[in-house]
Amino acid sequence: MTDRNIHVQPESGLAVEDQEVEIVERKGIGHPDSICDGVAESVSRRLATAYIDRVGKVLHYNTDETQLVAGTAAPAYGGGEVLEPIYLLIVGRATKTYEGTRIPAERLALEAAREYLDEQFPHLDIGSDIIVDVQLGEGSGDLQTVFGEEAAVPMANDTSYGVGHAPLSETEQIVYNTERRLTGEYAAENPVVGEDVKVMGKREGDHIDVTVAVAMVDEHVADLSAYKDAVANVRAYVADLATEYTDREVSVHVNTADDYDEESIYLTTTGTSAEQGDDGSVGRGNRANGLITPNRPMSMEATSGKNPVNHIGKIYNLLSTSIAESVVDEVDGIRQLQVRLLSQIGSPIDDPHVADAMLVTEDGVAVGDIEDEVRAAVDEELADVTDITRQVIEGETATF
């Protein structure tokens, strides 16, 4: 056992599953805020990799400020068109010269963004439906960080905290998987479903309302009747999906803002509302675990685009979630676990100022019964902190 400052204690309030009202939201991959998150994180991974390849370690950078300015489009049954392009400005800091080696940070950022968009947004014509611009300044020169070269654990350079939990509540599972599966397996079979899928879950007592807004792709919608079919199909799919995660009663609502009489429907050319009037930016949407959960403590920190070597907020948000998941996996008897990590400037990041584990145990299990086990599991995960950095750089960990 190490001497890490790990507190294990009972959660003072109700488990989220026991609270009367629970609200959960997920902005899908094609939501304007998520587009920014995705681009920012792709750019970050590309830069980290390039630094390791070229100078053997990750240098100072942060690319967590992408801004999307919406375009204008004229969707139409059978296929419309973008009128004025979306404008995406990648903003951040990057080291461009290191001991004589020049790193093409801006070009790499553009490449990463383009590849990400190309891969994720098949209906978006990169370069004409969307303009990608970049402004990467150089930060303070002395902030050079070391990763890859040596095994050293970095020092925290800020007072920051991260918070995560496990397991997901039923509502959380439904919300998360609705988006993931709609834009994944379902869209693969049903190309009418665009990437901009927003899911809001609201549980009151034992009734869950799942409200889904799906940007339908006009190319695959012949007319209003086809649109209605598409909506009905999504509704049925989600209703079915929900039963995998809950026995509670679930109502599914799809594209509720539609007005069929006015033929005002959620039709898009590109699969995202960014084509018409919805701006976006990094860190305004999902938290690091992919959800917005007002019933739980959340960090305001944007995770996407941050440097995974030394940005303590990013690391601790991802790590606290990862720890919570591992502990719940390893230790029996936990109904709900929340992990909070608080950094200490100047100390190694594997030695947080405080690591809090707040437990709700299953019936018949006391916190005291599993406290040591939990502490040991947290301790083990902390010891492996730099693995989070590696996972992020290699794209194994989602950040939004």
Add this chain to the structure above:
Amino acid sequence: MTDRNIHVQPESGLAVEDQEVEIVERKGIGHPDSICDGVAESVSRRLATAYIDRVGKVLHYNTDETQLVAGTAAPAYGGGEVLEPIYLLIVGRATKTYEGTRIPAERLALEAAREYLDEQFPHLDIGSDIIVDVQLGEGSGDLQTVFGEEAAVPMANDTSYGVGHAPLSETEQIVYNTERRLTGEYAAENPVVGEDVKVMGKREGDHIDVTVAVAMVDEHVADLSAYKDAVANVRAYVADLATEYTDREVSVHVNTADDYDEESIYLTTTGTSAEQGDDGSVGRGNRANGLITPNRPMSMEATSGKNPVNHIGKIYNLLSTSIAESVVDEVDGIRQLQVRLLSQIGSPIDDPHVADAMLVTEDGVAVGDIEDEVRAAVDEELADVTDITRQVIEGETATF
């Protein structure tokens, strides 16, 4: 009594003041994120006012996406200079034509931004230290909202929620007032203090650490010794100030990242870190009540720049805080009150789907004793919902 759906119930967990660890943060008015918030909200107010003046009602707009790209500066004892300007891009949607009347939304946005910056940032030379650019598209034309002309309460156009609390904990009061008073009364006497003041409060048990980062203005710093004096003076001022809000033990830390040996200190030419490497954007910093409070539920919604007539997230965040404050004022016996409002699409915004009041009462007071009083007070505040809109437009309510 109305039939509004108001729940009054005991808080299930510990009062924040009773929790072992409390973290509170405030990004001052000159922090890059706050600069964006401030500009976005100024633009919003200007547009709302212009719409009322020109067409008698507030039309559709949202200007909640300002992005700041940091500049480069060379601060120096006695006065340095900006090398490369800060770039500020105001992004959003605004109605530009209404029944034949053209509204100069982009020009008004620039004027509002310029006036705000001029007023708040005396060390920043608008137009050469900072470039202000604007891209306001037109949103969906049918989203015209009515305010000012008629007394009607708008309908909620989204499922959204807001959350607020009162009173502020001691740590919250210290953090909030440290920034407000340092950049206010103290800076008026001590121009060495720039507008970028960031305050982090951490309470563990009965010990509060207040960590303040103050961008010192180089013009008023003759040399390292003068800088050290400035730091010491701020420390003394904050230590003194803290005693007004708490009897707990307080340690104050100022500009802890300084390294005097390397003469690496927090010196700026303009009073904000935006001059050198710190980007910013709207909605990434303080919540609507001016604080970041991970111990409490928070909304992810950006408040600044949103349309105060129909943006339900903005209205409910401001309103829930305002309700909590009023109720605590009016009703005796409350230690902590959290108010949460959840909207219902298509219903008037003064009639939320749910209004939750979570109470921690003072010793000797039961929730049941004051439940009716609280419900009545919440009800009354809800009835007056449109006053929040008026206050926002007239600049009486801060949003960050």
Add this chain to the structure above:
Amino acid sequence: MTDRNIHVQPESGLAVEDQEVEIVERKGIGHPDSICDGVAESVSRRLATAYIDRVGKVLHYNTDETQLVAGTAAPAYGGGEVLEPIYLLIVGRATKTYEGTRIPAERLALEAAREYLDEQFPHLDIGSDIIVDVQLGEGSGDLQTVFGEEAAVPMANDTSYGVGHAPLSETEQIVYNTERRLTGEYAAENPVVGEDVKVMGKREGDHIDVTVAVAMVDEHVADLSAYKDAVANVRAYVADLATEYTDREVSVHVNTADDYDEESIYLTTTGTSAEQGDDGSVGRGNRANGLITPNRPMSMEATSGKNPVNHIGKIYNLLSTSIAESVVDEVDGIRQLQVRLLSQIGSPIDDPHVADAMLVTEDGVAVGDIEDEVRAAVDEELADVTDITRQVIEGETATF
């Protein structure tokens, strides 16, 4: 014979071939100014075509203001890379709505630019080596012009003039063809030659100096020795080529600014100096005939990007050259012909205020001998003025 106001008269000065010093320049297709010309003209053609396809006639537009901001690159033997992208801003005016039809002018502009760049610049990675941005405002709404729908000849909307000549002098032929053939047939066989080829010809008496600056493509240059070979090969090719156009003595100079000792050579990654420090814009380079000829009158008007239906300067510059070429073809005995067309506001463009033909005849031919023939030929060409518009839209006529 019509009553067009056509003056045929002897040239008052010496034929250019007889002047002591003659200077001729051509900026190749990859020169930053020419990149702008080429993009502007592609955009213009795309818009004109789209207007005809969608509303049956060409509407008001002008896209003659593209600005290129140079990038930064690190060329290297065997292949280097772009560090910071080139930025290209397409500026202009375009009609975006016409009788209910929306025309996606900005998207079309981006598409046209991208396709043009893709086709012409194989070493340039569009989207990461170069960012293409666009700002097309709407001009005055009433300037809607008619082309395609009816056979009417448009009215001149400005007082403007155009000037052209034929045949090309020997020096002009050499300069023009050196660039055309180097970046054409020669580059096809020798990919080391980039698109940015600048040719300056200077004739003093009977000696012609041809100075060629060729952006060599680093991917095809193994080392300094290979570079020297590439330069020597170009020199030999041009020297040989020149003999096809002249019997005068010709000296060829290639990449004279190179300094082999310092290994300061003209190596590029993308084939254009726009990658490193050379900005560009429309209308700053070649005139409508592809040359800069200070020994002859020139128009300052930018031709590329202008609306070919109603922009009288563009039409008259192209037409005067075309007339001069046709007349020289059809009428024997002409050594040099300069044609100048001056428009008259409010008159049909086939009826210029003045059409001047200034002749230098061959020995033994008097101007009077061929005056009527010339006048008739000019008259005939003027009658066919709208064919220039068609040629431009269909891309048959170069504009730079």
Add this chain to the structure above:
Amino acid sequence: MTDRNIHVQPESGLAVEDQEVEIVERKGIGHPDSICDGVAESVSRRLATAYIDRVGKVLHYNTDETQLVAGTAAPAYGGGEVLEPIYLLIVGRATKTYEGTRIPAERLALEAAREYLDEQFPHLDIGSDIIVDVQLGEGSGDLQTVFGEEAAVPMANDTSYGVGHAPLSETEQIVYNTERRLTGEYAAENPVVGEDVKVMGKREGDHIDVTVAVAMVDEHVADLSAYKDAVANVRAYVADLATEYTDREVSVHVNTADDYDEESIYLTTTGTSAEQGDDGSVGRGNRANGLITPNRPMSMEATSGKNPVNHIGKIYNLLSTSIAESVVDEVDGIRQLQVRLLSQIGSPIDDPHVADAMLVTEDGVAVGDIEDEVRAAVDEELADVTDITRQVIEGETATF
């Protein structure tokens, strides 16, 4: 006498005053192209001065690529407003670091632009009617030039030429002074006259047509009748002014595109057409002598914004005009003098490859009579070449 290569010879053609048709144009200071020229040259002067002040010599820069994107305005009798701002992008290269000294090139550029615009355009609200942006890259580092520190004459770094003439023809004088005096003394008394005044002179035989387009300032125009008065007053003023420069018959036309029946008139809010639909860029308007003169040889080189120490095209265009003026002043008997200077790479710029003086003498004077005098005067002016650089930096010489 030096051994400079100065040729003095008779002009082979007719003097411009004797040609049948003469065309002359001047774009006034408020024309969008001229705004760009003016800003570019202001920026250039500011940078040159800053380099001298900070490092004792002028370093490498070129700021000759400003691009203006027009705005949108709603002028109205008594005073209208700008709807969407003009966007001005200053583009170029500048040395930002020299032997450890950092030069704030971008900030200085913005300051210079703002001050220039403030001073010249009283009706334009800088920062809200117009956005000024800047992108100054760094060029090739080795191009550092020396001026101020030592007396050395720089070497030509390019093959370039300049051309100038004196005296101005009558039509040239009228065109030039019409703009200068309308926007000068006349506008001082008659604020209705904006800065955007475009003058076209056309002489056929002994009749001169002066066509003036004046952007009237709406604030000073109460109604259509007031507008008509303003037009009539300008016409009378110009007609009167013209008699100072010629005995020929002069017709004056003002704002000929107006259509009073449609109330389509040339009314602006800011005094420049840049507010509505007219884009602009550097080097597209007046040549270095302030005129566009298709009857005379012209250089395509943009003069404004170029580095006056080492940009041989700028220096030779200004110098050839200055030489022509001085020689005509000093030597009697000259009707027309054209001077052309051709540089030689690697030679001092006071020793051009060729200096050509083409003379038309007055009746009774032979070229041979004054040839030596002319050569001596040219020689003397060349010896003083660096004075042109000084004049440009100190703002004594106009460049457009």
